[in-house]
Amino acid sequence: MREVKTIVTTAGRPDDLSLALAAFACEQLDAPLEPRKKRSVRKISQELHANVIVAGKNRFEYYAFGAEEPFFFHPNSAAFRLKRVARGEVEPFLEAAQLEKGNSVLDCTLGLAADAMLAAYTVGEVGQVVGLEANPNVAFIVEQGMKSYDTTELPLTACMRHIEVVQAEAVSYLKTLPDNTFDVVYMDPMFEEIIEEANNFEALRIAGEHVTLTDEWVREAYRVARKRVVLKAHFRSEWFAKYHFQQLTRMTAKFHYGVLVVDGSKY
Known part of the structure; x- marks a missing residue:
């Protein structure tokens, strides 16, 4: 080929x-x-x-070769989600992650970085947010986009600038880290089932790497996390039960978050 x-x-x-x-x-x-x-x-x-x-x-x-539409950076849902958080409304991702000021977060599947921006807002300037993107072209587009996107909206701009983008495949990167390196490790693999309403992610779906959750990935994430591992998946996903995540159900959402609380034992 x-x-x-x-x-x-x-x-x-x-x-x-x-x-x-x-x-x-x-x-x-x-x-x-x-x-x-x-x-x-x-x-x-x-x-x-x-x-x-x-x-x-x-x-x-x-x-991407064969794609009809281009992939480019845009803060997407992060802007209105941050406004809701600033008003004190419940944000499902933050509810699952239970982040505090000064925490460190490893986002294994950065994508358009919407969840990473929420994490950056919550952990503050003293915290750390690292986002991994396996595809070098996508990593470049997102990193440069977050550095230069023209917005006067605060705290959105500050959140974008605070994220460190690393071009790396998640499991390989996790293997380089010592135990208990990040407070929270977050995983959002491409959904096993396409969510029709999420058509704004179609360009990313074509351009990005298609990965699936594996025993090794969950094991390494659990080892690297100090507090918890958070998973985002389709609400019908078998991953929640298979890997013993506590599934946080939401009646009106087609994706749910799952949580593995780190208790000091080996996964």
């Missing part, structure tokens, strides 16, 4: 900024620059059998 490589190109009519951003992406991703030459992104992708990173004037976009 022919390998799908990654190349970088510019906006349709590149200016100096677009060219500079393209050069930066090439350096960060160790990818070649392909001049646009008035071609569509789809044509470039097909001609070169490649994933395409587009350095536009306002943002980076990632066209």
Whole structure:
């Protein structure tokens, strides 16, 4: 099977900024620059059998090979969820994680970082939030997006800037860590069943890595966590029972959170 490589190109009519951003992406991703030459992104992708990173004037976009729509960073649900938390309303993720100021959080599946932003808000400047993303192109898009996304909304901006993005596969990264490194380890694998209402995640679903929960992943997460391991999955998922998570049911939600409280014993 022919390998799908990654190349970088510019906006349709590149200016100096677009060219500079393209050069930066090439350096960060160790990818070649392909001049646009008035071609569509789809044509470039097909001609070169490649994933395409587009350095536009306002943002980076990632066209995974064969994808119809680009993946780009947007805070998505984080903005209104943070506003609810600021008003004192219950947030299911935070209810499951039970975070406190100064805590440390490892998000094993960063995605668009909405949950990581909520974690960053809760643990504060003295806390730590690290987000893992296995796909290097997705990691690049999200990291650069959180650094440059133009918003005057606080605390959203501060939360985005506080997250450390690490390009790594979750289990491999967990294996490098000592016991009890993070207060909370969070896992949100791609759902086994597609949630129809979540169509805004379709570009991420195509672009991102498709991983499933494994015995090793849960065991390593439990070892690395000091307080608890939190899982997000479809409400019908067998993972909750299989791995002994306490499933926090919500009658109107199609995904639930599950909790493993670390009690000092081996998983």
